[in-house]
Amino acid sequence: MDGATRLSWRVEGMDCAACVAKVTMAVERLPGVSDVEVNLMAERMSLTLAPPGEAAAVVRQVEALGYATRPEPATGAAGKTAAGASCPDHDPAGHAHDRATVHAHGEQDPSDAERPWWRTGKAMLVWALGALVAGAYLLSLALPQDHYWLFLAATLIALVPFGRRAVALARAGSPFSIETLMCTAALGAVVIGAAEEAAIVVLLFAVGELLENVAAGRARAGIRALAALIPRVALRLRTDGGTEQIAPDRLAVGDLVLVRPGDRVPCDGIILDGRSALDESPVTGESIPVARGPGDAVRAGSINTDGALRLRVTHAASDNTIARIIRMVEDATASRAPTQRFIERFSAWWTPGAMGVALLVILLPPFLLGWDWSTSLYRGLAVLLIACPCALVISVPAAMASGLSAGARRGLLIKGGAALEAIGAARAVAFDKTGTLTEGRPRVTDVIAAPGREADEVIGLAAAVEQGSAHPLAKAILAEASARGLTLAPVRDAAAIPGRAVAATLHDRQVEVGSPRHAAERGVALGGLAEALERLEGEGKTVSVALIDGALLGLIALRDEPRADAAAGIAALHAQGVAAVMLTGDNARTGAAIAGALGMGVKAELLPDDKLREIAALRAQGAVVMVGDGINDAPALAAATVGVAMGGGTDVALETADAAVLKDRVSGVSELVGLSRATMANVKQNVAVAVGLKAVFLGTTLVGTTGLWPAILADTGATVLVTLNALRLLRWKPAA
Incomplete structure (x- = not known):
């Protein structure tokens, strides 16, 4: 435009x-x-x-x-x-x-x-209206003959801010606002001589708005608490070796920072020198300090427990882990869940419908039930107040906001109410293997050279081809070559064959490193190494086949151990009634060995397209969650009902999926399911309270048991209850 x-x-x-x-x-x-x-x-x-x-x-x-x-x-x-x-x-x-x-x-x-809640603008309005009503009441004791006029004046003065807002809303396209309902009922009460009740109605309405303000403030406080994890001062290293104190938001990418024992880490960075145990619980919820050393990434907000560390800044303050988490939670609360969208659509019709019902209560009973006009008008106005949808409208977003904030405090990041609602309804969870169920740090365990070849030759050529790759298996091969002191030759025309192999030209010879399936598709016979391949895969190892000019070069076996909590995390999902299955491109024997140890199903030897078909098959049976590392599993994460990344807070992990588990623990997935179910239970309780109280007071109003101020109290009281119930979620903890 x-x-x-x-x-x-x-x-x-x-x-x-x-x-x-x-x-x-x-x-x-x-x-x-x-x-x-x-x-x-x-x-x-x-x-x-x-x-x-x-x-x-x-x-x-x-x-x-x-x-x-x-x-x-x-x-x-x-x-x-x-x-x-x-x-x-x-x-x-x-x-x-x-x-x-x-x-x-x-x-x-x-x-x-x-600013404390009692000093906010809405609190000041409540105190002013309370003083106004109390003053009218005290004056009425001294001037009983002027009782009506005193409360009339108090009501009209109290209605000024709400009346102005109702007019502004009507002019802006919202004629059936909550303010319109309340003002209409209060003015109607004045007309029939119930000025005292009208004044109390306006006061209770203001109290209800204040309570909503307090609830929103508590939810926002949970987000602001994340920002407080960043220290006020960072120690930036100067070129002369000294340090200078600066605000963390002035740190630039590439700056060097000193983090002393007991300090909070002021930035996302990479450790250059020093070793220490970092308490990452403020960010990830992981209670056990994690050992970190040179080359390891650290997150802003973590606490350095013992050794001094020298870091290189990798992200500016506006893009560090804490900043991204805050943005994610804020954006997530703006994303509406299906239940919330339904409530909002319902409430849009509710208010004009309620005004129509109130009008019928006023007009029909005098003819059908013999009520006098004063009684029917009074009860119709009470119905109008009962129809205020404040409690109903706030019931869902209050619970969602609290659930999202509670999850963020424990390293469970969810990108919106829709994902939060869907996770708990999942019937199956599909896991990638490498880096998700396993540590993602495989190591080379066996190198078997083809006849006439040497093990160092196999590793050296394979590592040369794998140069520049970020895949965990490639890193393991490169680490093994480094440990053997091998010098890697330069390569050209490097290319990846998705799900199968990597290839490059080296000394005018084509070298490929891929899966046994790739070797078979190339028509390469393993000969005497076939038995070794079967044995290694039976031990749960991943085997890569190295080829040179289409001939067998050798086998490289790697082992990536399951995460320490993987078995417990899968068991927790089963206890929640959720099936777990491993989707892996690894060979069937390796997949079966690891899946069997973890107590879950497995689909092995899957190419990326195969994973998509498996996800589609699972979705046909119900909602499915896909858990991956956020890098290699993007298509499957997108295809699932909800994609969950276990990427340790990396950019991709926070941006790719619908949710992320920062603590890198499989048990975090079952915690997500538990949080979702707790949140949806809270939503159902809130809706039941909001609707139930209105139904009760509607009945008592029509039979004449309750009047105007209890009618508005039905909504204000329901607002109090749903707010308090939603705030309970801020104290949510995973089941032990």
Whole structure:
């Protein structure tokens, strides 16, 4: 779109999915506005603005709804940095500005995030309305004859902020808002002489909004706690060997950093010097410190327990593990699960339908049941208040946000409510073998040369072909060549045959390293080495066949041990009623040996296309989760209902799949299933409470047992209960 600019604002005061819907609908109606994205947990609104749209108009529209805005930097189509229009010292009551002011900054004010809930704008409104109602009550004791007028004045004053918002929402395309329901009921109560109840209704509505604000704040606090894992100071090494203290966000890729014993690691990096045990539990949830040494990667936020380390920074602060986790969780909370989308569609019809039912309660009973008009009007207004869908709307996203935050604290990253909901419904989990069920650090155990060849020749030529490959088996062959002190010859025309072999030209001779299946397809007879091949595979080893100019060069056997917790992790899945199967390109005997030891099924000798067919077959029987290393299994991860990467926090692991297990433990998969099921159980409880309380109060209202303020309490009380229930998930722990 010509002249279009991507703008971003921080929007303060959003508490639930209904707030997101209000802001989105209001802004989408403005000229020049498209691609509106509103993130509840990040409190961020992004949109594309093209002429004749104005940033100032966007700000006025949002602030008219009662939300505060603050611009954030955004990149325009031409690559320039632009900011939304708003002044940070805007009127807290929500007054719009007359002109746009472009700011050069866009950082969130930390004081807002750290402000206690009782000092927020919504809390101030509750205290003011509470004082107003209490003052009216005290004055009514002294002036009983003016009882009605005192509460009428209190009600009308209390309705001002909500009435303004209801009008703004109606003008923005949301005439059947929650505010409209409440204002209509309160004004109706005033008309029939129930001014005291009307004032209490407005106060309880404000209390309900405050509780939603507290719930959203608690969920956001869980995300902010991740950011607190980064230390305030990093020790950057100078060229003269000294150190200087700088903020971690000033570290650049390639900088050298000193991490002393007891310090938190300030960046993602690679260890150059030193050895230590790192406590990675703040990031991955792994409780046992992990030994790290030169060449090993470390994550920001880990705690160095003993030895001093010298690191080279590999990621800037904006792209380190903690930053990516925070972005993932924030984006995940903006992704709606199927259950949440259903509730939102339902609530969109609920409110106008409820107004219609309330109107019927007012009009029909005087003719059918003999009620007087005052009684039918009073009970119709109560039905209108019972219909407020606040608790129902917040029931699903509150539980989802808490579940996603609880998982992130334990190294279980899930990219949205849809994936979180689907994981627990899985009937089968398919695992890749190398790097997933196994440690991913195979070593060469046997080298058997063909007649007339030497073992060093086999390893040297194979390693030369494998140069530059990141595959675990290639690394093992290269490590063996290094251990033997072999010098690798340069190669040319290196190429990979997916799922079969790698090949290259070396000294004008074609050298290939691949699977026994590849050798068989090339028509190479193993001769006397066939028996050795069978024996090695029977021992659970992976065997690569080296060929030179289409003739047998030798066999290289490698062994990759299963992860220490693999058997326990598979057993935990079985206990949850979930089947587990290994999908591997390795030979059938090796696959069967490892799968048998772990107590799971196996499909071996699979090419990438074969894995896709196996995933499709499993999906035909129900939801299926695919677990891989996030690098070689991208097609299978994408084909499964939910793809889970066990990549130790690598870029690919965090970006490829629908979820990631940072702790590199197979048991993390069963923990994902447990978290999903706990979250969905919480969702069902919340919906039952929200709907159940309304049903009870609807019955008591129609028979005259309860009145107006208990009616609004049905929604406020349900909001309290579903909020508290959702917050329980923040304390979720995996089953022992």
